Amino acid sequence: MLPNDPARLKAAFQQGLAAQKAGQFDAALAQFRQVLAVRPDLAEAQFQIGRIHAAQGDMAKAETALRKALKLRPKEPAIWAALAGILTGGKLKKLHAEAARAGVPLSGEPDISALIARIARGPTQAAGAEADALDLVRRYPDAAHPALALGAARAAQKKWSFALPALEKATERDPTSPMAHVLLGEVLLKLGQLSRSEAALEKARGLGADVSVPWAHLMHETCRDAEAEEVLARAVKAAPRDPRLAGEHAQALVALRRPQDALKVARKAIASGATRTNLLQLANAMLNEGDTGPALKITGEVLEKSPDSVPALTLRGQLLQTTGELEEGQAMLLRAAEISPDGAEAIRSYVGGAKLAEGDPILPILEARMGDAALPIASRRTLAFAMAKAQEDLGHYSDVFPHLHRANRLMKQEFPYRFENERTHVQAILAAYRALKNRTPATDAPQDAPIFVTGMARSGTTLVETILSAHDRVTAGGELPYLSRALAPFIEAANTAPDRLPDLMIPGAQRYLQAARRRVGTDGIFTDKAISTYARIGLIAQALPNARFLILKRDPRDVGLSIYRNMFPPGSHLYSTDLADIGRFIRQHDAFVEFWQAEMPDRVHVVDYEALTAEPEPHIRALVAAAGLDWQDACLAPQNARRDVATLSFSQVRQPIYRASVAAWKRYQEELAPLIDALEQPVTL
CATH class of the missing domain: 1.25.40.10 (Tetratricopeptide repeat domain)
Structure with missing residues (x-):
């Protein structure tokens, strides 16, 4: 006993x-x-x-x-x-x-219709609904409906990893629920499990559900935008007065670089009941796709009718920053900050657009908003990032890191990260590469020669891309989002169906090139500086045998500092909210670079950022040669290259090459101790 x-x-x-x-x-x-x-x-x-x-x-x-x-x-x-x-x-x-x-309610499937209606009202309502759904799950642990409500509430808050187990239980307990299968397919798509997502959506379709929108999203996420647009066009034809479908169709047209067609669809949607907010969403999508001209036109139209529209002022200010109209952009952003009780995004963009000095009109507004505890968490973290930048501009260095710690803590609270989870993804990439490395190059592989400029975030990739874009044969593509999407089915198959790899590789490369050329607008040489490229170099080299790879190497302490103090789009660069995680991630990046240098020494060229900024000409000549280009003197003056810049470096690249950020980490050596300690620990692939 x-x-x-x-x-x-x-x-x-x-x-x-x-x-x-x-x-x-x-x-x-x-x-x-x-x-x-x-x-x-x-x-x-x-x-x-x-x-x-x-x-x-x-x-x-x-x-x-x-x-x-x-x-x-x-x-x-x-x-x-x-x-x-x-x-x-x-x-x-x-x-x-x-x-x-x-007094105990006894029902196999409690009614969740009220919960689902609350969830549909938005993330704030969904948070409360999640707590009630959890209570139902405890009371009915073997029922399908409570699990469905819990998964739906979490999905509405973009808690994809937490939504997945609940929705898996819902579909297991009630395989005939169309809603459960649709939601499961959408969540799996967000988590990058494309094959399972497709299977779940097919099941939902077989049960009579309309899966047009999630199916189009699946097509979009695998660089099949033409197919996505066709699916949505059919759906709109069947339900011409559904503003949600029309909005989705307009977004698909933007992805195909058809902004005027997208605008026509959006205006029809407004006539059917959609609000003008949809126009701003469309303009934001255009900004993300590089269609700044039509996006500026839309924001101008909205401001004519609503001069004090904070979203329109903010977006127009950001668009003007992207196109280099910095002074006018700052004025728009300041106006948005002045009239909004929140204005966090406008304030952040304003602060990021210039070096602040004492007496700047944004400072009292920022101070006042920082003291408002009633603002949403997302706004408070945005303002904390902005305040850290402002304090550094003003030379108040001891005040910088308290704001950075707060901002990153709030970001991590919503978007948790574990470095150990990177290992599965790394192993899938390496498995795909090893399965193909000794394969004879495909005779039908595309002969295009894009130039991939990659490295850690904030390592100087924008500077190198701008140097190359000064060459008259090169068009800057910026951070193109297509490579990881086009190769996603390929990488997924490395662990699930390795025999399919050869059949998936060339179609993936072709989809990438089609999307990239549509975005960049050239049939010639273009650059792509998507950060995630560094991990996939071996696969890209197989699929695009003429591609060149330039990798930035910069003092990891400066890189780590720059990453920690910059606010990336929520949900991206999840490692960036913790100094030790940043250090481990940098070391993993370094291990990848060493691996690819050893595997492909003739195609991988490492650019030393400190050496480049200290003595530009010889290093610019070397990187131009490594890119397979003839020499042009224009590459020595990259600040004269005319291009839109949509990254955090939009103001710096309009200046001559400078060294102000070299060894910036020394000012914060004590605060950066967790980063420095992590950098001393090697990470192997």
Whole structure:
């Protein structure tokens, strides 16, 4: 017999649960009976014994155990629900009457329609609905509807990883629920599990659900935008007065670089009931796709009708910053900050657009908003990033890191990260590369020669791309979002279906090139400085045998500092919110660079940022040669290159090459100790 020791009893109970989960029912029963010999009043043990007998098909024993559990815990809904699941006929009818007298709701599937309606109202309502859904899950642990409500509430808040288990349980418990399969497909897509997403959406379609929108999203995320647009065009034709479908169709047209067609669709949507907010969403999509001209036109139209529209002022200010109209952009952003009770995004963009000095009109506004505890968390973290930048501009260096720590803590709270989770992705990439490295290059591989400029975020990639774009044969593409999307099915297959890799590689490369050329607007040489490229160099080299790779190397302490003090789009660069994680991520990046240099020394060229900025000409000549280009003197004056810049470096690249940010880490050496400690630990692939 077990001793009456709480710790030993808990351990024995957990062992029983583990055995039960593994299907080892006899071992589980033995553990639970040992526990009951010491604690006969433990309802949880009787409950699990009842569930085991039910799983074995012995309903009489299951009923006996569950009734013992119910006697110990007469108000526990889970026990009533379990009994209801094994009884039939008169016994079940009697149980319902007993439950009613006990004041316990007994229903296999509680009504969740009110919860779903609340979730549909937006993330704030969904947060409250999540708590109520959790309560339902506890009361009805084996039911499908509570799990569906919980998954829907979490998905509405973009808690993709937390939504997934609930939706998997919902579809397992009720395989006929179209809504559960649609939501599962959408969440799997967000998590990059494309094959499973497609299967879930196909199942939902078979159950009669309209999956036009999530299916189009799946097509978009794999660089099949023409197919996405066709799907949505058919959906709009079937439901011409649905403003949501029209809005999605307009977004698909923007992705195809058809802004005028997108605008026509959006205006039809407004005539059908959509608000003018949809126009600003469209303009923002155009900004992301590089269509700044049409986006500026839209924001101008909105401001003509609503001169004090904060979203329109903010977006127009950001557009003007992107196109180099910095002074006018700052004026727009200041106006937005002045008239909005929040204005966090306008303030952040203003502060990021110039070096502030004492007396700048944005400073009192920023100070006032920083003291407003009623602002949403997203606004407070945005303002904290802005305040850190402002304090550094003003030379108040001791005040910088308290704001940075607060900003990153709030970001990590919403977007958690574990470095260990990177390993699965890294292994998938390396598995795909090793499966193909000794393969004879495909004769049908595209002969295009894009130049990939990559490295850690904030390492100087924008400077190198701007140097190359000064060459008359090169068009700057910026951070193109297509490579990881086009290769996603390819990388996923490395672990799930390695025999499909050769068939997926060339179509992925072709989809990438089609999307990239559509975005950049050239049939000639273009650059792509997507940060994630560094991990996929081996795969890209196989798919695009003429591609060149330039990798930035910069003092990792400066890189780490720059990453920590910059606010990336929420949900991206998840490692950036913790100094130790940044250090580990940088070392993993370094391991990749060393690996690719050893594997492909003739195609990978490393650019030393400190050396480049100290003595530009020889290093610019070397990188131009490594890019396969003839020499042009214009490359020595990259600040004269005319181009839009949509990254955090939009103001710096309009200046001559400078060294102000070299060794900036020394000013914050003490605060950067976790980063520096992590950088001293090597990371292997």
